[in-house]
Amino acid sequence: MTQIKEQSLTAVKNTVRRQKEFFRNGHTKSKDFRVSMLKKLAEQIRKNEEKICLALKQDLNKSETEAYVTEIGFLLEEIGFTLKHIDKWMKPEKVKTAKTHFGSKGFKVAEPYGVSLIIAPWNYPFQLQLAPLIGAIAAGNTAVLKPSELTPHTSTLLADMIGDTFSSEYIAVLEGGVETTTYLLDQEFDYIFFTGSVPVGKVVMEAAAKRLIPITLELGGKSPCIVDETANIELAAKRIAFGKFINAGQTCIAPDYLYVHKKVKQEFLTELKKVIVDFYGDKPLENEEFTRIVNDRHFQRLKKYLSDGSILFGGESDEASLKIEPTLLEPESMTSGVMTDEIFGPIFPVVEYENIRTVIDFVTDRPKPLALYLFTTSEEMEKKVTESISFGGGCINDTLMHIATPYLPFGGVGESGMGTYHGESSFTAFSHYKSVLKQTNRFDFHFRYPNAKNGLKLI
């Protein structure tokens, strides 16, 4: 804790204390307040579109199209959806009561947790910080945001934008790395929403456990992609290349490795190589629009995987620009780093199979994946795979798209995370559902009382 100035520690403590007061005074609870704050957030995002694109270009060389589709546009859609449905989500839900409770009414009442902490990673640094915030605001919480220190331009922009839009007793950005986060995790938050790696997820859960703070963990891992012998090869190649190489593979739900049926392996690989050239050109390292690796540490980590097997396509990299070509690789062993670690980069190991049982056993022997993608036209195969393997979410005949619809809850299972968000699930994530039973005063069942003489008494 020595490196953070005493002043910053005091700032953290004061921010949480002031947010507690603000929340306790009931400012965040009315529907009008929530709606106006969501509208303010949308307005601020629209106003800063250029700055957001620039920060993402500086931090990751993200193209404007990718920045819009995966970060800005995504958030505006999510705010629009929330504004459309917030009325319904906020209303207490009347539920049936048991026969033994004749005369009474039951309600589920959504209440905000209070002061929430939202910790974000660097790969979609703008979107992954603000998407949970939409849920926090909609559900009536205050929030402290902690962006990733690995994307400093986006972190500074978030601090400026949020500072210009909201008072810090309502929503505040506290920038910093491990030390700041460690200190934040020692504060009395009412709820923690963490997006990041599995090891840090464990640190967050341990810290939350000390105070019994409820949490959502959006983590990572190795997401398998399977192409069976009945798949539409052309479409599969396009959709897999899109999901794997967008953001240079630095996507939590990117297909991590491929299992392709022996009968269609060559045909599929020929098509996949063609699609990669179509998308990124002959010289992807020179393509101005191709995202770079976030920093030198991750670049070096990824480069090591290039020697974990034989390169089928790509394999070149450029240290000066921190770029690695979209690469297909046949792993030398199923226990090499590229097949055991989350890759989180543009390197795609390709493994062939003959019997789907091998694939199911391989996946189920390992931590439950965040996503799974199956390309098939066989309903039987679809049923077999989705019923035999536990995974957070995924697609049949596509990649990534399950994350982009607010109607599907998004999240992991087991080591890939706990809890879900997006759309109504974001509101639910940041709410406690209070059960309230409203009893009638019109009559009373006396038999429940000690020493009761008659059953029912009308009042």
Ligand code: NAD
């Ligand atoms: P990370 O876990 O290293 O960092 C995430 C956040 O935690 C950052 O804000 C960082 O400052 C903080 N942090 C880092 N080390 C810490 C520590 N020891 N104690 C307390 N806080 C600490 O993750 P990352 O490298 O930023 O992101 C990549 C990982 O996130 C990948 O595993 C990816 O799969 C996962 N991810 C998951 C999702 C999802 O929605 N499930 C989305 C994006 C990324």
